[in-house]
Structures are given as C-alpha cells and as structure tokens.
Amino acid sequence: MRLTRRPPAPVRDRLDLERGERTLATAPTRGGSFVVATTTALHVPTVSGGFARVPWERIDQASWKDGWLHVHETAGGPEHHVRLTEAGSVPETVRERVTATVVVSHNARLPGGGGVRIAGRRPSGGGDVRWSFVFESGLDPDDPGLRAQAEQLLEDLRRQTGL
Incomplete structure (x- = not known):
C-alpha cells in the first residue's frame, strides 16, 4: 500500500x-x-x-x-x-x-513529600500557555492540599520564567 x-x-x-x-x-x-x-x-x-x-x-x-x-x-x-x-x-x-508545544517542563519536590512535573504548553496555533500537573505515582491528584502546594510551585515557576 x-x-x-x-x-x-x-x-x-x-x-x-x-x-x-x-x-x-x-x-x-x-x-x-x-x-x-x-x-x-x-x-x-x-x-x-x-x-x-x-x-x-x-x-x-x-x-x-x-x-x-x-x-x-x-x-x-x-x-x-x-x-x-x-x-x-x-x-x-x-x-x-x-x-x-512544550514551553517549559519542570520537575519539583512538594513540601509535604513526593514530586510533581509542571508542564506549560502552548497550542500550535498560538495563544496562552496552558499549565498541567503530573503527580508522582501514589499521590492523589485530587487532594486539595497537594493541589495547593503544586499551585504555589507553579506561581514560583511563572515568576522565574515570566510566563
């Protein structure tokens, strides 16, 4: 074929x-x-x-x-x-x-233990960076405490990168 x-x-x-x-x-x-x-x-x-x-x-x-x-x-x-x-x-x-599409990919340690990968991606047509979290195996991504810790790490990363 x-x-x-x-x-x-x-x-x-x-x-x-x-x-x-x-x-x-x-x-x-x-x-x-x-x-x-x-x-x-x-x-x-x-x-x-x-x-x-x-x-x-x-x-x-x-x-x-x-x-x-x-x-x-x-x-x-x-x-x-x-x-x-x-x-x-x-x-x-x-x-x-x-x-x-990857603008930034950063592995970070969470204050309470464990890790998270923070990824900033831009759509191929352009536009705002979209952020996502990928938590280490065994961590509950729906845990509000973990999400808050990851959000703080994201804010620090955004300040560092200007994104």
Missing part, C-alpha cells in the same frame, strides 16, 4: 477539521480506519467509527512500540492505543508536534 499524506475520502468526511487545519501524516490502523496527524491535532479512531480529536498540547506522552501508537492525554484524560499496519511518518510527526 502506498502511503500518502491525505486520508481516503470516506475518512476525510468523518474528520472534524478546524478551519486551516492541514493533514501532515496518515497511517492505516489494524481496524481498517486511519490515524491522522494534522497541523493542530492528532485524530484517532473511536469504537463508534468516528474520531477523537486530541490537540497536540493535550498530549502528555506518546510512544511508538511494536506497531502500537500509545497516546496519553494530560490531566488524567483518556489514553488511546492504536495498532498501525504501516506507520509511515506518523510516529515522527507526533513526536515533533507534541515537543513543539
């Missing part, structure tokens, strides 16, 4: 593209659909036959292993695991696009 940047017409018809959003890379999935990487988001197939649109700045981690694309959204959002039959340039495009 010859890989192209443009997905087939039936796939394009089901994508919810924003004005000016252009396709950068596509890859067929084992389920007969496609993963579509665009200038502003990754579109992954859903079980209902549609697509989940994940803006680049909302991807906390993405990895490519043994034919599988694994995508973890920020702030405890969903995970997407898609088997690609031919990856093409999708893994490289995902890495480049996610990395390009």
